Amino acid sequence: MKLAVVTDSTAFLSDEVKQKENLFVISIPVILDGQIYQEGIDIKANDYYSLLKSSKKFPTTSQPALGEMLDLYQSIANQGYDTIISIHLSSGISGFVNNLQSIASSVEGVTIYSFDSLITSSPMGHMVAVALEMGEEGRSIEEILQRLTEIKEHSSAYLIVNDLNNLVRGGRLTNGAALIGSLLKIKPILTFTDGKIVVFEKIRSSKKAFSRVEKLIGEQIKKSPYPLKFFVIHGNDLETAEKEKEALQKKYPEIDVQISYFGPVIGTHLGEKAIGIGWSPQ
Structure with missing residues (x-):
């Protein structure tokens, strides 16, 4: 078997x-404002958040064209690979991975x-790394x-966001009634359920939300049948990510914690x- 691994830029x-x-x-x-940017190619995370602050319209995302994926798969086949594992962001966030099945036999x-990762970012990147290593x-x-x-x-994640509007307007928050949370100045903890982003708990402040997540991480460590690796992932807030990594390692010195970012x-x-x-799982 000559194996190639394909993923998308959210990993x-x-x-x-x-x-x-x-x-x-x-x-x-x-x-963004009518301009199409290709993630990881002509726009990086830091540049994007700067543009986001000054944008006039609500940003949107799109799926790569299936024709583009077909061309990529054919190019890989032409290079002599006979097997491809295509690992992509959760079907609960995008229908992209399901659409790939319609062209796979072509x-x-x-x-x-x-392969539907049912998540994204670092946990999905870990799956990619494991597939390559194996x-x-x-x-x-x-x-x-x-x-x-x-x-x-x-694999899963807890998410703490400053504003639910992006998730609600983009249709990515399954229980959209959680919009009430932002109106009441509640700091919700979100998580992934069956690959969809849902509200896990509503907390009164950021400090309490982080404290609660740290406790929940301890519960995950205890109940997991595998040793776990952890990721603190930030959206242009490295300072908070570093503080949270330090807090986690102080409470659970045995765990491996890495910092990464949302693209x-x-x-x-x-x-x-x-x-x-x-x-x-490690």
């Missing part, structure tokens, strides 16, 4: 992973496995997909200053 990937020659990343478009000479070890496609499924089933696509929905605390 947070380490520099080492980005250098893998059998990794291919498809960019997701962001539309590419000759390669078998394509589309491929290098010569593991079978069945072994890789089984491990990815195990990781997916035990333009996820940042569009969560808004600036959002903080996510995600985890995945």
Whole structure:
């Protein structure tokens, strides 16, 4: 088996992973004031949040064209790969991964496995890294997909956002009644349920919200059948992310905590200053 791994630009990937020659990343478009930007290509996270502050219209995201994906898959096949695992952001956020299934059989000479991560950002990037590593070890496609499924089933995140308007207007918050929370100055804790972003709890302040999440992380550590790695993910708020990493490591010195960031696509929905605390099996 000659394996290629495809993912999209919402995955947070380490520099080492980005250098893998059998990794291919498809960019997701962001539309800001009528201008289309390709995430990770012609706009970076820091630049995007600066533009977001001065934008006149509510930003939107789009799916990559299926024709573009078809061309990418065919190009990979032409390079001699016979197997592709295509790992993408949650179907609860975008229908992109489901749409890929309609073109997977159209590419000759390669078998394509589309994989719904049911999440995004660092936990999804971890799945990509695992798939690449297992491929290098010569593991079978069945072994890789089984491990990815195990990781997916035990990965999630808590999200603390400053403003629910982006999520509600973008249709990405399933229980939209949570808009009441922002009107009452409640700081909600969000999470992923079946790949959809939902309100987990409503808290009265940011300080209490972070304290509650830290307690919930302790519960995750205890009940997980696997050792976990954790990610503090920020939307242009590195200072808060560093403080939260320090707080987590002080409470749970045995855990591995990494800092990463939300790119333009996820940042569009969560808004600036959002903080996510995600985890995945190591």
